[in-house]
Amino acid sequence: MRSKVVMGKWGLIPVMWILGVMLLAAAAPVAASPEQQGTIHVVQAGEHLTMIANRYATTPQAIASANNLVNMNLLYVGQRLTIPGGGSSPTQGNTYYVVNRGDTLTAIAARYGTTTQALVDANGLASANLIYVGQRLVIPGGGSSAPAPSTPSSTTGYYTVQVGDTVSSIAVRHGVTAWAIVNANHLANPNFIYVGQRLVIPGGSSPAPAPAPQPSGSNKRIVIDLSEQHMYVYQDGGLLWSWVTSTGMPGAATIPGHFQVLNKVPNAYAYTWGLQMPYWLGIYWAGSLQNGIHALPIMADGRILWDGYLGQPVSYGCVILSTENAQTLYNWAEIGTPVDIQY
Incomplete structure (x- = not known):
């Protein structure tokens, strides 16, 4: 069968060819709008689904469904996740902290002027006692970090840690609180002090006699x-x-x-x-x-x-x-x- 031709600007154009172009144009998919596609989040080290969901004001289940995740606990660094519903960008007020060796959630909360429970909720933690080095934590509300150490005042003393000492026992001996010593020395974990460590004792009195050895x-x-x-x-x-x-x-x-x-x-x-x-x-x-x-x-x-x-x-x-x-x-x-x- 021979195609009919029409005279166009560039000469003779087969009618069948024109129809083919029109059909291809009709079949081409229409690009989805950004709202339909959703926001894309690239997984970083230390992140889990609950943390990501909190950042975008959505739920872990919604992200799992949008990405066909079989196990919500299995993510990998560099994984691209679709945040359903055109989720908004991470809250600008939030700060992020990477856990270091010796950190505890209580100490991190104190440094940023927030509470342990607020950190647990913002990061979807199963336990406030189980965090790990390198974990990336959301600090809700953009809490500012603790101020730099101040110059010791004239009433500030120093104490060298001895065998068997704890921050609490040192605080009692010097008439100050344990948290005053933690803050003055920027201790990441009050449970980790070592023999020979020199601690600042803020505004403390003369130390009381050392306690008798425990039985x-x-x-x-x-x-x-x-x-x-x-x-x-x-x-x-x-x-x-x-x-x-x-x-x-x-x-x-x-x-x-x-x-x-x-x-x-x-x-x-x-x-x-x-x-x-x-x-x-x-x-x-x-x-x-x-x-x-x-x-x-x-x-x-x-x-x-x-x-x-x-x-x-x-x-x-x-x-x-x-x-x-x-x-x-x-x-x-x-x-x-x-x-x-x-x-």
Whole structure:
């Protein structure tokens, strides 16, 4: 069949060719408006879905649905997320803080003039006691950071930390508050001071006599033998309990060394693996994650991970106990209890 032709400005143009161009133009998709496409957010280190949702005044579920996320706990740095509904830009009033070694949420809140609960809510934290180095926190309301250290006044004194000292005991001896010492020395974590450290004592009185040594009945110690996959718990120099345990698998081995109980959380949550970790006792940092002692972890579907494998190195680096033994240890151990991990 021969196409009809028409005379145009450039000569003869086949009618069929014109019809083809018109059909292609009609079929071309119309670009969606920015409002239809939504805002695009690129995931940064330390971010999770709840934090991102709070920044854009939406919900984690809405972002998960818009991006077809199967698991809301699994994000990766550089991932591009669509914020549904043309979500507004992050609130300009917010400040961001990257967690450093030794930080606690309470100390960060004090530095920025906000509350611990406000930080928990703004960042969707499962526990105020479990943050990690490198984590990026939203500081709601654009709180300003603490002022630079002031020059000590004429009434300011200095104190060198001794064995067994705590910020609280030093404060009592000098007639000041623990928080006055924390703020004067910009301590990120009041629980972390060291022998020989020189502290500013703001406006303090002469120190009271050092307290008498505590009786030996308060002596506690936890020993974990990696070669035996066993834990020994001592008090007053005598063996109190002996339990089977599981430590880190090859490639994620539990680190030997001398540590102490850093924090206690009744039921910690591991965002990295989506696990509940009952009766958590934090003992040391491994990069941006904290390793600790806890009960057999619970998966999202309620199943017990590593059930039946106690006595074998199967964990991601933590020290695992049965639920009953972990609860007993949690109730007995104190912040600062020594933990020795050895072969």
